[in-house]
Amino acid sequence: MKIHEFTMAPNPRRVRVFLAEKGIEVPYQQVDIGKNENRTPEFLAMNPMGRVPVLELDDGTYLAESVAICRYFEEQQPEPPLLGTDAKDRAWVEMWQRRMEFGLFEQIAGCFRNTHDYFKGRLPQVPEYGNLCKQAAIERIQGLDGELAGREFIAGERYTIADITALVAIDFGRLSNIRIEPEQKNLARWYQAVSTRPSAKA
């Protein structure tokens, strides 16, 4: 078993943090997106979408999509639960994970893809759209500050995959100058808590 990934990209970090929380160690193999190593025929045979990470299982299965990889490991090793504890809680955690994914992570990624020099000349960029994404991310961050007034973590009193998605998104946002504001005290308290867990270094 190994994971094909790129340390600098945000999606692979979601899986690394998830595995660190579980205490699971998997060998990593780097795929340099900056050198288009994710566009080679060999890589596209593993994942036709050209995205990292990809989990290679011992039976030769290639499993892509960060959250699908996380779900695989959650079932292999349920403790500590990061995707919820019973039917209702699993749906609740999925709701918050998806809110963080669509409302925050995808907006921050959309801003980066459409405005940052890293992709200039490599992807078609629409800066006007990137700026709308940035605005949406800033509004979601403000909303999150209010939501965190009443609870310790994003989906409730327990650390979950929703916190991982939000942490990785917010750290990724720095590259686009999207940040937690000083007056967002609840969010700052949450960020302090999740970013100092040992898993955050993964």
Place this chain on the structure above:
Amino acid sequence: MKIHEFTMAPNPRRVRVFLAEKGIEVPYQQVDIGKNENRTPEFLAMNPMGRVPVLELDDGTYLAESVAICRYFEEQQPEPPLLGTDAKDRAWVEMWQRRMEFGLFEQIAGCFRNTHDYFKGRLPQVPEYGNLCKQAAIERIQGLDGELAGREFIAGERYTIADITALVAIDFGRLSNIRIEPEQKNLARWYQAVSTRPSAKA
């Protein structure tokens, strides 16, 4: 228990088809997005994101996000399995569901939101970005035709949530003139199979 939804919108249809496949009946209450009924204080108290569908449970919990709602019902009534049958298969189905969601559904929705008259004056539109979404959707549809050469359904030999997401996306694509091309025989065969299941009318 009831579901707050809008029959004309694509995300609620994903849940309706899912429930029809399970044979589960839940009362529906309409929220007219065209009249901004999803922006009222009452609706935002249920779902601060202002999105449909929202599942209202008998204990007063409001569960949003289509796939989270589907997961809730999958656990309440596992048969027929639409999210996979064991740990590896559940991850595999999630991978394909997410590929259909990000590569197809979100691209078609991005095209509609940014180019269609329905949202003119209601949302900031960036037609140049919408056209990129359309191109990405057309390429993913072409990829899907190749993938369906070797199997009956999107995630393998069994109908799953990945087929539901793709069916709803492709039907929604008509509004943006995104269609299955006559030469895409595998995709046409799949579409014929999934769109004639009784659940497709839900």
